[in-house]
Amino acid sequence: MAAYTSGQLPVPHGQVPAATFVEELFGHLPRADQRRWALACIQGLLSTPGKKSVRRLAATVSASPTASQSLHQFINASPWDWEPARQELLRWIEQRAQARAWTIGLAVLPKRGEHSVGVHRRFVQESGRTLNCQVGIGAFLSTGGTGLPVDWRLLLPDQWCQDPQRRVRARIPDTAAHDRQVWSHILDLADALASRTRTALPPLVADMSEGTDAAALMRGLSRRGQDFVIAVPGSLPVLPCAHFTGQQPGVPGPASPLGVRRLLTLSGRRHPHTATVSAHDGAPRLVRILSGLAQLPPARSGAAGHQHTYRVFTEWRPAGGRLSRMWVTNMANRRMDELLTLTGLPAATAATLHDLETHFGLLDFEGRSFPGWHHHMTLISAAYAYRRLAGSALLPPYVHAPGLRSA
Numbered sequence: 540m541a542a543y544t545s546g547q548l549p550v551p552h553g554q555v556p557a558a559t560f561v562e563e564l565f566g567h568l569p570r571a572d573q574r575r576w577a578l579a580c581i582q583g584l585l586s587t588p589g590k591k592s593v594r595r596l597a598a599t600v601s602a603s604p605t606a607s608q609s610l611h612q613f614i615n616a617s618p619w620d621w622e623p624a625r626q627e628l629l630r631w632i633e634q635r636a637q638a639r640a641w642t643i644g645l646a647v648l649p650k651r652g653e654h655s656v657g658v659h660r661r662f663v664q665e666s667g668r669t670l671n672c673q674v675g676i677g678a679f680l681s682t683g684g685t686g687l688p689v690d691w692r693l694l695l696p697d698q699w700c701q702d703p704q705r706r707v708r709a710r711i712p713d714t715a716a717h718d719r720q721v722w723s724h725i726l727d728l729a730d731a732l733a734s735r736t737r738t739a740l741p742p743l744v745a746d747m748s749e750g751t752d753a754a755a756l757m758r759g760l761s762r763r764g765q766d767f768v769i770a771v772p773g774s775l776p777v778l779p780c781a782h783f784t785g786q787q788p789g790v791p792g793p794a795s796p797l798g799v800r801r802l803l804t805l806s807g808r809r810h811p812h813t814a815t816v817s818a819h820d821g822a823p824r825l826v827r828i829l830s831g832l833a834q835l836p837p838a839r840s841g842a843a844g845h846q847h848t849y850r851v852f853t854e855w856r857p858a859g860g861r862l863s864r865m866w867v868t869n870m871a872n873r874r875m876d877e878l879l880t881l882t883g884l885p886a887a888t889a890a891t892l893h894d895l896e897t898h899f900g901l902l903d904f905e906g907r908s909f910p911g912w913h914h915h916m917t918l919i920s921a922a923y924a925y926r927r928l929a930g931s932a933l934l935p936p937y938v939h940a941p942g943l944r945s946a
Contacts, residue, residue, distance in 0.1 A: 656711065742766040768882060
């Protein structure tokens, strides 16, 4: 693999060479050859042009004919724990970038055949087609200008959860939940990030506008005391607070909930609101907002307990006469311009996912085993963070070396 010479490149202030970065993240690996292959993979992801297949990555870092087999072994079969690496990745990023929010992104990974772990047929809204794919749920630390991936979950449909042979073949551990939906994975990611971060908890921003699980996610985050801004379907049922329906305080709301879209239409007529936000070019832009306060209906009939009050809002463009994406937040007293800024962060997360697909090999790994999938996602996340926060100037040139011992 690549040989490094001390003093070979100047290290800019506040940055670290790739070897030091990888040692910080993967120093927990018990064997020296595993740590060397971690560095080789990161270097390969950063330097290999085009498709990032294991064979092409191996050819970049070693002239040995067995390098491809050894790298595949390290990623797909070697029994190393990815959780410590992700914890160190979050720590490393937080030392260099201030989190404005945690954002959630869905990575749709098209696959051929039926052997990649978690692969299933799924309708994908963005493409308007049903695809054979894996679905990864990613947590991103959003700095405003970019989203940096720090943790992942793999969606496992029923055909994978309930088939013992598939679980054994793909090495799916018993700890991998059998019935996790997207909203449940997001809660799990929120718990993991809260336990790892060394900073104050930022808001969590997610797009649940195409699903039916927004209410379950809102309830779960509210129980945790986690601030959030979530895009929801216009049909999501809510109970309007009294002063937004023209009722007297203390009088119960309507017996039947309203959909969010209907609530915003009604409340907007009574309580129009404007806010000034920054456009993409930095110039101020005046926008009209429809907003109201509401609660969720009880999760089940007769259920009691504390009811949280949420703000529902959307940007209204009178020229088209249509509502934009609808959002719900538990930060009901936050300034509207701040909330609108948060709603723009998923666009940066989508751009990161595109970068991961185009330049970091997100779609280029076969991903047959559950550990292999998580190893792959950890490595590309690390490579992306290093590229964004440390830069290519710290990548030393390769000197091809004989193959490394199998991981």
